[in-house]
Amino acid sequence: MTNTINILVPDVGDFDNIPVIEVLVQAGDEVTAEQSIITLESDKATMEVPAPQAGKILSLEVALGDKVNLGDLIATLEVAVAESADKAPEITEEAEVVPATPVVEASKVEEPVAEPAQKADAKYDYDLVVLGAGPGGYTAAFRAADLGLKVALIERYDSLGGVCLNVGCIPSKALLHTAKVIDEAEAMSAHGLHFGKPEIDIDQLREWKTSVVSRLTNGLASIAKQRKITLITGHGRFSDEHSLMVAGEHGLKAVSFTRCIIAAGSQAVKLPGMPWDDLRLMDSTDALELEDIPRRLLVIGGGIIGLEMATVYQALGSQVTVVEMLDQLIPGADKDLIRPLQKRLKNSLNNIFLNTRVEKVEAGDDALSVYLDGNNVPEKLDFDRVLVAVGRSPNGSLIGADKAGVNVDERGFIPVNNQQQTNQAHIFAIGDIVGQPMLAHKATHEAKVAAEVCAGEKSFFDARVIPSVAYTDPEIAWV
DSSP: OEEEEEEEEEOOOSSEEEEEEEOOOOOTOOOOOOOOOEEOSSSSSSEEEEOOEEEEEEEEOOTTTTTEEEOOOOEEEEOOOOOOOTTOOOOOOEEOOOOEEEOOOBBOOOOOOOOOOOSOTSSSSSEEEEOSSSHHHHHHHHHHHHHTTTTTEEEEESSSSSHHHHSHHHHHHHHHHHHHHHHHHHHHHTTTTOOOOOOOOHHHHHHHHHHHHHHHHHHHHHHHHTTOOOEEESSSEEETTTTEEETTEEEEEEEEEEEEEEOOOEEEOOOSSSSSSSSSSSSSSHHHTOOOOOOOOEEEOSSHHHHHHHHHHHHTOOOOEOSSSSSSSSSSSSSHHHHHHHHHHHHHEEEOOOOOEEEEEEOSSSSSEEEEEEOOOOOOEESSHHHHHHOOEEHHHHHHGGGGGGOOOSSSOOOBBBBBBOSSSSSEEEEGGGOOOOOOHHHHHHHHHHHHHHHOOOOOOSSSSOOOEOOOOSSSEEO
């Protein structure tokens, strides 16, 4: 006796016309429960849609490149059901499909390590604890839960998504969209289409940016609840090789685990000798708060974060100067790729100083005085705000890893092998904390590998290329 199940497009958030980027089965295939059927790609994440039960694909209703919406029919699945005494007739039902792993910037351990057992030791609270709920952390938790593990997800912020969704990638892209609209409206004046100077309501703009973030983070919490993942809010530190202490609003909480995935991320580098007690000196998180629009802004660091923030504040009306210690913007990318961007920025920004160091910053009553060291640059300039965007440092030294016997190098990175295992076979690490490139999409791929290995599957990280993007104008991308 069989049933026919309709596999529908699940709720993947506030998205329409989602492209199908992979079709992983065809009509006639036998599939197992949770085997991926298709892969969808939204603006920020990739989502695999699994089979709700084992069975045979009777028909496939989508093709590569199709665009689908919530509730659209993906496939029909024939599943076997046990015979009952009443011998009920065959029925067709709608299957509620929970989407599988969302996929949204090392050193290696060469020694072989033992493969972890699939099932947890009953003496521990959870099969798997994930420390950090950024794009890597929540992806690992979701994938592990899909594979049947009892999972807890520890996050220091009140909302999921980590730095990327809360104070990084997502709010910066929202503001970059604003900058793009302003710049395009101004550019059209050369073609006979004239707009007035934009009136910027900074409070309303900030509220809109926050609402964009909230929609995504709330969606993650809903997905975690669907998967019965335990969410624990607080700062987690290892107390031994199988337990963590989480310091939260209500005190300390002990959490024990069979396996753990460290996804504790990174933080903005704070240059020493700077007057960090002065609120006019900002890191990238501060800059995204949009407290005001300074008349004169200095950006220290000509990398991706620095230039994206320079793009935003220039469009909003600031006179922006960029200082970069090396001889080109976005160091590490090919010079010929950066040349069109640098040419455009020279026309829109106030100044770009390459091969230049900031010697010191002095806080005065009316301005921050910045002293520069370089060829043909002023010795001192005054600014209303200064943004320090010189990179990020890993949080490996902040989680008590030594209590668990996990090796952390002198820079705070945690070495892993190609299955994301640390020197402790049951403890894994992913994302910024394992090394460059510090990119969200790299973290999510590593997360899937780590979760699958935790569940006893054969999986490993073998990325031939990793894409990188700067959302400047023009946008720059390379691998």
